[in-house]
Amino acid sequence: MNDPRPRIVLALGAGGRRGVALAAVLDRLHQESIPLDAILGCSVGGIVGALYTAAGTDPGVLIEDARRLGPGALFTLAAARWGLAPRGPAGAAGAGPLARAVGRLERASFETLHFGVRRFGVLALDLLSRRILLIEGGPGRAASLSIARAVAATSAIPGIFPPVAARIAGRSRLLVDPGWFTAVPVEHAFAPPIAARRVIAVDLSLLSCPRQARRRYWDRLRESCGDRLLILRPRVRGCGTMISRPGDAARLVEAGRESVDAAALRTLRSWIATP
Numbered sequence: 086m087n088d089p090r091p092r093i094v095l096a097l098g099a100g101g102r103r104g105v106a107l108a109a110v111l112d113r114l115h116q117e118s119i120p121l122d123a124i125l126g127c128s129v130g131g132i133v134g135a136l137y138t139a140a141g142t143d144p145g146v147l148i149e150d151a152r153r154l155g156p157g158a159l160f161t162l163a164a165a166r167w168g169l170a171p172r173g174p175a176g177a178a179g180a181g182p183l184a185r186a187v188g189r190l191e192r193a194s195f196e197t198l199h200f201g202v203r204r205f206g207v208l209a210l211d212l213l214s215r216r217i218l219l220i221e222g223g224p225g226r227a228a229s230l231s232i233a234r235a236v237a238a239t240s241a242i243p244g245i246f247p248p249v250a251a252r253i254a255g256r257s258r259l260l261v262d263p264g265w266f267t268a269v270p271v272e273h274a275f276a277p278p279i280a281a282r283r284v285i286a287v288d289l290s291l292l293s294c295p296r297q298a299r300r301r302y303w304d305r306l307r308e309s310c311g312d313r314l315l316i317l318r319p320r321v322r323g324c325g326t327m328i329s330r331p332g333d334a335a336r337l338v339e340a341g342r343e344s345v346d347a348a349a350l351r352t353l354r355s356w357i358a359t360p
Contacts, residue, residue, distance in 0.1 A: 091122035091204060093356060094274040094281035097130030099264035100289030101242075101326035104129030105151035105334050106319040109341025110287050111137055112144035115200070117345070119353050123204035123279060125221070125270040128262045130287070131207035131239035132186070139232045140189040141199035150186065152334045162187070166237075166246050193232045195222035204279065205232075207239035208270050210263040212248060214256070217263050219273050229253045239263065245327075268294035271306065271314070283356050284310070287317045287344075291326070315352050317344040 095114070097107050107130055114121065126134035136142040162184060198205055206221025220235040222228030228235065230251055238249040238260035248259040271286040273279065292298050303316060319340035324333045 090280045090282050092282050093119070093121055093353075094123040094125060094279060094284050095121050095134070096269055096271045096274045096284055096286045097124065097126040097134050098269035098287055098289045099128035099130055099262070099291050099294070100268075100321065101129055102154075102329045102333065103289045103319075103321045103324055103326055103337055104133050105148060106289060106321055106337040106341035106344075107133040107287055108137075108144050108147035108151060109338045110317060110319070110345060112148060113342050113345035114285075114353075115144050117350060117353070120357065121200070121202055123206070123223075123274075123281065124202055125206045125208070125219075125274050125279065126239065127208050127268055127270050128240050128242070128264045130270070131236050134205060135190055135193065135207070135232055135236045136186055137200065138198050138202045138205045139193035139195065140186075142186075142189065148338055152338075154329070154334075187233070190233045190236055195226070195228045195232060196224055198223055206270075206273075206279070207235050208263045208267055208273060209235070209238040209241075209249075209260040210266060212259040212261060214258075217267055217273075218253065218258070218260070219270075219278075220253075221279070264291060264294055266294065266296070268297045275310070275313075283313050283315070285315045285317060285353075287319070289321050290318065312352070315349060317349060319344040 124134040124138050133147060136147055137144060204221060204223040206219050209218050209220060211218055220228060220230050234249060239262060241248055241261045243261050248261045251258045251260060268291040269286050269288050271284055274281045274284045296302060307314060321337060321340055324337055
């Protein structure tokens with residue numbers, strides 16, 4: 086009897102401008118032909134995951150777009166979201182490639198996923214119920230929000246971006262970035278409804294999430310999950326999360342690619358070979 090659970094799920098963590106390291110991880114996995122059945126993301130992990138999975142953007146293009154972002158791109162886009170600048174291309178012009186990426190997500194859908202991925206989801210924090218929600222879908226699986234609104238919700242950093250108002254499961258919601266409480270959606274990858282058999286978790290060392298910033302958290306997770314979990318931790322210390330500095334993008338790309346090292350690839354190939 087075939088196991089309907091996703092075989093390998095990629096969980097992409099929060100980290101703001103460090104997100105280019107996630108694109109570099111995806112680039113390495115893509116080059117090594119590692120099959121991904123599902124991708125979950127938090128904050129920038131949701132943005133990168135959606136652009137790859139739902140918009141069908143090649144990881145190399147994601148990396149080049151990130152290299153061209155101005156130092157204050159996030160704040161420019163935030164100003165447009167709050168109505169402090171004209172909406173659309175004119176208001177988000179200073180955000181450059183980030184604004185164009187938002188446009189690609191407006192045209193994307195959970196019904197059409199790319200690169201062999203069958204399910205995609207993001208986490209968002211509901212300010213009204215104080216609960217973290219998983220918004221997920223795929224071909225034949227209806228989602229509670231569109232791709233664009235789900236990504237806007239998971240990346241709505243409180244105090245910088247406005248929350249996303251939505252009605253889900255008959256209740257009003259105010260959705261924001263969940264990164265202060267869950268930066269890497271690894272637990273949601275293992276839990277229903279995703280119920281992954283194996284998970285690749287990419288941690289961008291977000292210190293503003295105290296629970297997952299503790300090494301003890303990851304040690305316990307390794308103990309409980311055993312060889313069902315692979316943790317990739319690009320060396321991103323010193324690189325900004327909100328404002329980047331010259332050279333940050335190149336360092337982050339290198340760090341993301343190096344995190345998929347020989348040991349990680351041995352683990353991944355053993356997963357693929359296991360019936």
